[in-house]
Amino acid sequence: MKGIVLKSSGETAYENISLNPPNSDECQISLTHSALNHRDLWIILGKYPNIKFPVILGSDGIGSMCQEGFIINPGLLWGADPTHQSDKFEVLGMPTNGTFATQINIPTNALFPKPSHLSDIEAAALPLAGVTAYRSLFTRAKISPEHKVLITGIGGGVALFGFQFAKAIGCQVWVTSGQNLKLQKALELGAEGGSLYHDEAAFKSMAKEVGGFDIILDSAGGSNFDLLTKQLKPGGTIVFYGAGQGPITHLTAANVFWKQLNILGSTMGSPSDFSEMLLFVEKHKIKPIVDSVFPLQDFQKAINRMQDGEQFGKIVFVH
Amino acid sequence: MKGIVLKSSGETAYENISLNPPNSDECQISLTHSALNHRDLWIILGKYPNIKFPVILGSDGIGSMCQEGFIINPGLLWGADPTHQSDKFEVLGMPTNGTFATQINIPTNALFPKPSHLSDIEAAALPLAGVTAYRSLFTRAKISPEHKVLITGIGGGVALFGFQFAKAIGCQVWVTSGQNLKLQKALELGAEGGSLYHDEAAFKSMAKEVGGFDIILDSAGGSNFDLLTKQLKPGGTIVFYGAGQGPITHLTAANVFWKQLNILGSTMGSPSDFSEMLLFVEKHKIKPIVDSVFPLQDFQKAINRMQDGEQFGKIVFVH
Known part of the structure; x- marks a missing residue:
């Protein structure tokens, strides 16, 4: 598989990575689209807590397994209390490997059906910001x-x-x-x-x-x-x-x-926030506003666009 | 009647005052006890908005009418929204004449039965802080x-x-x-x-x-x-x-x-906060902690005690 790896502060590369087999509570899915968040930029710039190297970046993604399409909840291990995340909480892309890759091992309970009125590009833009x-x-x-x-x-x-x-x-x-x-x-x-x-x-x-x-x-x-x-x-x-x-x-x-x-x-959201958000988006037929679409290997161009503050809407990657 | 009048910034006097007859939605009650709040001190020091002179000070008070005892809700004209007070909201003692007096004209709906487990001194300590x-x-x-x-x-x-x-x-x-x-x-x-x-x-x-x-x-x-x-x-x-x-x-x-x-x-409270508070105090048999009791004419001694920050509990006046 290929993906965007953060190798050191400020240094990313699009390269071949070997993926371990999934754990028993995970499945391996093929990622077809992902999207950029400010969080990714801050991580690259070293302005985020608990950074480690190397990591595959990316929180937003959609993919498929056995011909079925999924949208990924990027927040893992929220915990039992709806008022706040547990201290085990993680967001895909740091320190856990993320979505800027052609494949990912992901806990089964983080996979949700893709809202049916959205294109793949629109759906990829939705998770973390939504x-x-x-x-x-x-x-x-x-x-x-x-x-x-x-x-x-x-x-x-x-x-x-x-x-x-x-x-x-x-x-x-x-x-x-x-x-x-x-x-x-x-x-x-x-x-x-x-x-x-x-x-x-x-x-x-x-x-x-x-x-x-x-x-x-x-x-x-x-x-x-x-x-x-x-x-x-x-x-x-x-x-x-x-x-x-x-x-x-x-x-x-x-x-x-x-x-x-x-x-x-407020930050991120719980699994129930995520599933309620998907229902809300589906009910109101909300279409994410997409600023631009890049091939994943043009990652740096996308980062530059965000850093310049030019975008209006989400920056999406096609893998 | 007699009362503590704020005559100018920093200047109070215990003096004779003539009270107008009550309006149609008010009744006139005899005040037997009152209590000091930091608000009174800030008003005297000029550190409060919309100060006018002369005004009878005081927010907390209890009194009687036709041999029945009442505790006064010091917040008037809260309005219909439980989330916040209306712009007509007033607290007794500025700009409306307050409770540091032997009598007061007060809207009938500001009078509540005195919690039965409290002495007059304890009850007078309760309203605004409670x-x-x-x-x-x-x-x-x-x-x-x-x-x-x-x-x-x-x-x-x-x-x-x-x-x-x-x-x-x-x-x-x-x-x-x-x-x-x-x-x-x-x-x-x-x-x-x-x-x-x-x-x-x-x-x-x-x-x-x-x-x-x-x-x-x-x-x-x-x-x-x-x-x-x-x-x-x-x-x-x-x-x-x-x-x-x-x-x-x-x-x-x-x-x-x-x-x-x-x-x-948060500030003060609505009429329903006030009545719920009274029920809560009655249910749990809570007794206000009284720091000291002064005759109303010794007002300045009480103010000095508060200004020195010595008090632990409420400073109460007997009229």
Whole structure:
């Protein structure tokens, strides 16, 4: 088999690998498509905990066994508690070998039927970003149709799924981005409005016009986080699944307690989050937004595109 | 009638006041006891929003009408949404005239029967701190008996009610304080352990021994808040109803999202929080911890005691 191997920090190679036979609780499937996540980039850059070498990268993937198609739940060993993952929890691609390969040994209970309305390319784009968005909005923030929702950093995988999921249940959704072009694309997809996140005046003016948000989905953190919490309505919720801009540098505590706000952390999702997400996507006929498709051997080109922040939607690989 | 009037910032006086007749939705009751909250101190010091002069101070009070005893819900005009107060919400004592007086005009629906197991002094100590602790732990943090709970700043009114309420349902409770004497008193009341909050090593060592907390009840905020969140178990909750140490200056975002934490703001409580709190106190025969009792005309002595941070429990006035 062939795959993308992380050999040392910053160094990947597309090479031949020999795969061990599967364990008794695993099966071996042929992977036909996979997709890139920011997590892969952070791992390559060494900005992720517990990195080891060599590892086959990749969390998202679909494949087949005996002519049947499967979509893979990338989160293994979640554990029994729905409120949080166990300390054995792992995501495919680090430290366990991942999906950027032509084959994988995978626990049988991580295989789910592929949603029937999706192409292979669309299905490959769904797993990690889809479950992260689903858990954040439904399991954690308890989103419902009357909520006014803000999605920051539109264009990223989780942000776009969050956008589509919230729209699917009937929410009005606003967005922010660092790029006007991405705001424009989001408006075409049905966003009520958008503003550049580094233009504080424009952002505040949009939030004021909306009358405040019920739910904000964020993955930036950093120095902007406090400003976001101030645009929440009383009783509102900000849920975040990452902190691309680093630690939260300031939080106006009185705003949080007086307005009875909820600040919720979320990451990945449980097996039941994953299966609920698949049902939701199937029910609402949601089609993942695909930015671009690369052959797996052009991995570096895909990484460069993500690193430049140009993508709007998922970057998918054909194996 | 006589009462404590805030005449200007920092200036209070015990003086004769003429009371208007009650409105159609109000009744006039004789107040026999009241109790001090930090809120009163902050209002006197000008550290509270929307201050006006002159106002009769005081949020906590009990009284009687036609020989029947009542306890007063100090939160008026909460509104219809249980998740947060309306923008009309007021707490007795600013800007509405409060309970540090021999009489008050009060909306009929703010009067509740006094819990039968409490003395007048104990009952007067209950309202604002009791409902704040109850909402924080039950309505917001969804406390349950298996939870390991940390209460910071033990000795304050809300902290002590939080301590008593958590103990009443069977939780193990740990505490922090700035004073060894208060830790000692909490241990005598059944705390599992305690540490000085400015002794970071001792605090971390206590938290490590516990194995992390499920729920933390805090009202300090400030630079210590991040350290608290790091002592939460995965899936844990920190709920805070104040920020005596000012804004939160740093929050390790990755700790919050990776551990699926909940950071919840809470303040005061709804009418249903208040009535549930009264039923809970009655059911568990909880007796408020009273630090000291003053005649109302010795108001300044009581304020001095609170300002010195010496009290352990509520400071109560006899009118």
